[in-house]
Amino acid sequence: MRYFLRRIGFFIATLWAAVTLNFIIPRLQPGDPAEIMFKKLQGKDAELDPAKIEALRAMLGDPAGANLWDQYWNYLGSLARGDFGISYTYFPYEVKTVIGVALPWTLVLVGVTLIISFVVGTLLGAFAAWRRNSRFDSFVTLGSTFIGTLPSFWLALLILFAFGYVLGWFPTAGGYDASTPGWNGEFLADALYHSVLPASVLLITGPIGWILGMRNTMIMNLGEDYVRLARAKGVPDAQIALRYAARNALLPSITGLALALGSMLGGQILIEQVFDYPGLGRLTAQAIDNKDYPLLQALLLFTIVGVLVANLIADVLYGILDPRARKVTS
Amino acid sequence: MTRRTTRSHPFSPVGLTALAATGMLVLTACSGRIQTNQNQPAPSAGGTAGTDAMIDQVTMPAEVAENVGGLVNYNPFSPNALTKVYFYEPLMIRNSLNCQMTPWLATGFKWEGATKLTFTIREGVKWSDGQPLTPDDVKFSLELGKRFSALDTAGIWNDTFGKKAADVTVVGNDVTITFSGNAAAKFDSIIGVKILPKHVWEKIDDPVKYIDKDPVGTGPFTVGSYNGRKLVLERRADYWQADKVKVQKLVLEGNYDATQAALKLNAGGLDAYWGEIPNPQVAFVDKNPTLNHFWYAPAGTTVLTPNLTKAPFNDVKFREAYSQGLNKDEISTKATYGVMKPASQTGLKLPYAENLMPEEFAKKDTVLPFDTAKAEQLLDAAGYKVGANGMRTNPDGSPLQIKFTVQAGWIDYESTVEVIVRNLQALHLDAKTVKSAPDNVEAQKKSADFDMVLEYLHGGCEVARNIGSKLASDQIPTKTKVQSNVERWNDPATDATIAQLSGSTDPAEQKKLVGSLVDTMMTQYPVTSLIYAPARMIYRTDKAVGWPSADDPYATNSDMLLIMTHLKSAK
Numbered sequence: 001m002r003y004f005l006r007r008i009g010f011f012i013a014t015l016w017a018a019v020t021l022n023f024i025i026p027r028l029q030p031g032d033p034a035e036i037m038f039k040k041l042q043g044k045d046a047e048l049d050p051a052k053i054e055a056l057r058a059m060l061g062d063p064a065g066a067n068l069w070d071q072y073w074n075y076l077g078s079l080a081r082g083d084f085g086i087s088y089t090y091f092p093y094e095v096k097t098v099i100g101v102a103l104p105w106t107l108v109l110v111g112v113t114l115i116i117s118f119v120v121g122t123l124l125g126a127f128a129a130w131r132r133n134s135r136f137d138s139f140v141t142l143g144s145t146f147i148g149t150l151p152s153f154w155l156a157l158l159i160l161f162a163f164g165y166v167l168g169w170f171p172t173a174g175g176y177d178a179s180t181p182g183w184n185g186e187f188l189a190d191a192l193y194h195s196v197l198p199a200s201v202l203l204i205t206g207p208i209g210w211i212l213g214m215r216n217t218m219i220m221n222l223g224e225d226y227v228r229l230a231r232a233k234g235v236p237d238a239q240i241a242l243r244y245a246a247r248n249a250l251l252p253s254i255t256g257l258a259l260a261l262g263s264m265l266g267g268q269i270l271i272e273q274v275f276d277y278p279g280l281g282r283l284t285a286q287a288i289d290n291k292d293y294p295l296l297q298a299l300l301l302f303t304i305v306g307v308l309v310a311n312l313i314a315d316v317l318y319g320i321l322d323p324r325a326r327k328v329t330s
Numbered sequence: 331m332t333r334r335t336t337r338s339h340p341f342s343p344v345g346l347t348a349l350a351a352t353g354m355l356v357l358t359a360c361s362g363r364i365q366t367n368q369n370q371p372a373p374s375a376g377g378t379a380g381t382d383a384m385i386d387q388v389t390m391p392a393e394v395a396e397n398v399g400g401l402v403n404y405n406p407f408s409p410n411a412l413t414k415v416y417f418y419e420p421l422m423i424r425n426s427l428n429c430q431m432t433p434w435l436a437t438g439f440k441w442e443g444a445t446k447l448t449f450t451i452r453e454g455v456k457w458s459d460g461q462p463l464t465p466d467d468v469k470f471s472l473e474l475g476k477r478f479s480a481l482d483t484a485g486i487w488n489d490t491f492g493k494k495a496a497d498v499t500v501v502g503n504d505v506t507i508t509f510s511g512n513a514a515a516k517f518d519s520i521i522g523v524k525i526l527p528k529h530v531w532e533k534i535d536d537p538v539k540y541i542d543k544d545p546v547g548t549g550p551f552t553v554g555s556y557n558g559r560k561l562v563l564e565r566r567a568d569y570w571q572a573d574k575v576k577v578q579k580l581v582l583e584g585n586y587d588a589t590q591a592a593l594k595l596n597a598g599g600l601d602a603y604w605g606e607i608p609n610p611q612v613a614f615v616d617k618n619p620t621l622n623h624f625w626y627a628p629a630g631t632t633v634l635t636p637n638l639t640k641a642p643f644n645d646v647k648f649r650e651a652y653s654q655g656l657n658k659d660e661i662s663t664k665a666t667y668g669v670m671k672p673a674s675q676t677g678l679k680l681p682y683a684e685n686l687m688p689e690e691f692a693k694k695d696t697v698l699p700f701d702t703a704k705a706e707q708l709l710d711a712a713g714y715k716v717g718a719n720g721m722r723t724n725p726d727g728s729p730l731q732i733k734f735t736v737q738a739g740w741i742d743y744e745s746t747v748e749v750i751v752r753n754l755q756a757l758h759l760d761a762k763t764v765k766s767a768p769d770n771v772e773a774q775k776k777s778a779d780f781d782m783v784l785e786y787l788h789g790g791c792e793v794a795r796n797i798g799s800k801l802a803s804d805q806i807p808t809k810t811k812v813q814s815n816v817e818r819w820n821d822p823a824t825d826a827t828i829a830q831l832s833g834s835t836d837p838a839e840q841k842k843l844v845g846s847l848v849d850t851m852m853t854q855y856p857v858t859s860l861i862y863a864p865a866r867m868i869y870r871t872d873k874a875v876g877w878p879s880a881d882d883p884y885a886t887n888s889d890m891l892l893i894m895t896h897l898k899s900a901k
Contacts (some may be wrong), residue, residue, distance in 0.1 A: 045863040047788035050486025059480035092539040
């Protein structure tokens with residue numbers, strides 16, 4: 001029991017630290033949101049109109065206005081009420097609403113590709129380990145090491161250029177086109193069509209980590225005594241591979257999956273930017289660009305809470321599954 | 331290609347305060363307003379004269395840069411309104427190129443002194459809900475900024491550029507604003523105030539945070555549909571000048587970078603675009619010279635801004651010398667493919683503002699020549715001798731270094747600075763480029779922590795607000811406030827001239843005062859003009875003709891409303 005209490009205590013302390021940092025960091029950055037927004041609205045070569053800048057400043061509220069301590073307490077108070085304030089970029093919409101619109105896009109795109117990547121990667125890794133030093137193994141291991149060295153945004157640009165611009169098979173930007181969002185076939189087909197390119201990038205780069213991780217743990221497990229025993233007593237190969245080795249090798253990967261699902265809320269900033277995909281990643285980039293503190297804080301908080309909760313769940317699961325974890329820490 | 335943010339974005343015609351006009355109606359000259367050259371429109375524009383048929387559909391880029399689908403808002407004060415142009419209309423529109431006025435919701439205006447401004451409101455205008463426009467609507471809209479400072483985008487109720495307003499009164503069809511002092515320089519902003527329906531907006535508790543989903547405007551269009559990406563506007567048959575609007579359906583869709591925009595334009599998926607397309611002649615026009623056109627009007631001037639609080643830039647002789655040694659033709663070629671021409675050192679947009687030129691410069695070429703030998707001679711004469719290492723030193727022998735700060739990623743600026751730094755090095759000046767994030771450059775401008783930067787000098791109609799704000803000592807930026815006088819020109823005589831000009835009502839006197847500012851530019855080199863900066867218009871004439879062009883410069887890209895009343899069917 002002490003183990004679980006400690007984990008929860010640790011969770012709360014980390015959450016507080018994260019929330020506080022989340023409050024401080026944006027305020028350390030230089031730049032006035034009103035001026036930045038003015039420049040953005042007017043373009044580079046535009047008259048500097050003090051009246052308009054003043055009006056914008058009045059609209060967004062002066063971030064340097066109240067003293068920092070009061071701001072901090074207000075911030076904690078509104079967080080507790082679930083009030084994240086009004087977005088500067090999408091003024092006067094509330095941050096909650098803005099995130100709500102972008103969330104499904106990321107959840108579907110990143111979530112689906114993550115789970116497919118996990119399943120495919122784990123299977124490939126397990127098989128490569130089972131047939132280690134075979135042609136298949138060298139192909140998969142070398143291939144994924146090679147693709148793993150390429151930055152994913154670069155791969156994205158390459159794919160966008162080839163299939164979007166040169167061949168023109170797929171749309172180059174956006175999440176959908178002419179259809180009206182909702183549960184109708186036309187929209188779903190449209191959205192699916194638009195997600196092909198970003199999803200393919202995520203599916204190419206996604207499994208690599210799982211392949212290599214699974215292969216290594218699996219190889220280690222295959223050298224264990226219980227595998228040798230199973231072999232000796234004539235258990236069929238497939239059963240040894242899947243029921244004995246793979247099952248045990250899966251444990252670290254599951255923790256990894258929990259963390260990946262947690263950090264999924266941050267979206268795929270670079271990939272979403274390249275394909276102009278309307279998810280949380282692109283929203284984060286916009287918030288940074290526009291010094292949209294309320295939106296940025298909420299997005300970062302989402303990611304942090306997502307990771308922390310996933311971590312907590314993984315810790316608790318570990319505690320239940322593996323008695324050693326409880327002993328070591330207490 | 332990856333970033334669809336700031337730089338590549340179209341100038342959304344969001345700030346419809348700089349205004350435009352045709353040569354339809356000449357209004358009486360009056361205070362605060364300087365009538366520049368009247369380039370009379372040629373009878374035809376964009377190739378053909380067009381027919382009286384209706385145009386089914388015109389497609390243009392979305393006005394908002396950012397969108398997550400489905401957030402609908404037409405509140406014209408919101409930074410993210412889906413359109414700020416086509417529902418709520420201004421009182422008058424003034425062409426920022428030739429400064430002609432087109433009456434809009436007001437049929438005329440009159441200044442009494444520089445403290446009392448009266449607009450006569452047009453009769454017979456109907457809101458899209460069927461109610462008539464009244465002078466009370468105008469009074470309500472003008473007074474909104476008094477109650478909510480966040481909505482005072484024209485600065486009517488504060489002391490920016492002229493004294494604040496005291497009250498607004500209605501007599502018959504006339505709406506009069508009385509100011510607490512001289513307010514002539516506010517004129518351009520006031521005519522651009524969006525007129526709102528009082529009967530709708532008076533019921534709203536907080537118009538600042540109001541999400542306007544169902545706009546009631548006087549404009550030529552109403553909302554047809556919006557699916558989160560594509561805004562379809564439908565023509566209003568009961569618009570007050572419906573006979574001039576031929577576009578049945580106006581589609582605003584997409585944010586494009588230069589490559590995508592060129593593709594869309596060529597494929598006919600876009601009819602007009604006003605973002606940056608480098609080398610539009612090759613990327614667009616050459617592909618179909620009969621249908622594809624572009625016109626980059628001068629909106630202002632790109633200037634080299636030195637930091638006058640530092641040596642040697644505080645020495646006029648030094649500034650004069652390097653100003654002669656800059657190759658503006660090469661800058662034009664490298665930064666704009668020769669589209670934007672070298673600019674006059676006067677700070678005025680020529681030839682559009684030719685009639686403001688003082689006698690002494692009127693007949694001369696005011697674009698500074700590129701003369702390295704003369705520049706070197708001037709530097710030698712001023713005591714900036716070449717030292718042992720082949721570089722010039724300050725007159726006292728101390729080393730002289732110039733760091734030219736430029737916004738990283740602003741490609742045209744980077745090319746410009748590359749040429750300038752090479753030119754300075756040719757004068758044996760130890761110059762180098764420092765590339766910095768645009769936000770950092772902004773911060774350095776505020777804290778005066780730079781040697782040289784590039785800047786934009788606006789070329790609008792209120793000279794007191796353009797060259798004036800570049801030279802007025804009360805427009806020097808502070809640590810927390812961005813302002814126009816980045817070079818920090820601080821001269822009481824100039825301040826007096828600007829103050830006089832911003833309250834002047836007499837055209838002859840205005841010309842004299844502008845002349846005095848031009849003289850400062852020509853002899854003191856507070857900033858050095860390089861090339862004109864563009865207001866871009868790139869368009870196709872397969873569906874609609876009548877777009878503004880060099881032959882018919884009736885509007886720029888900030889005057890879309892005016893352009894809508896000029897478009898005619900090509901078929």
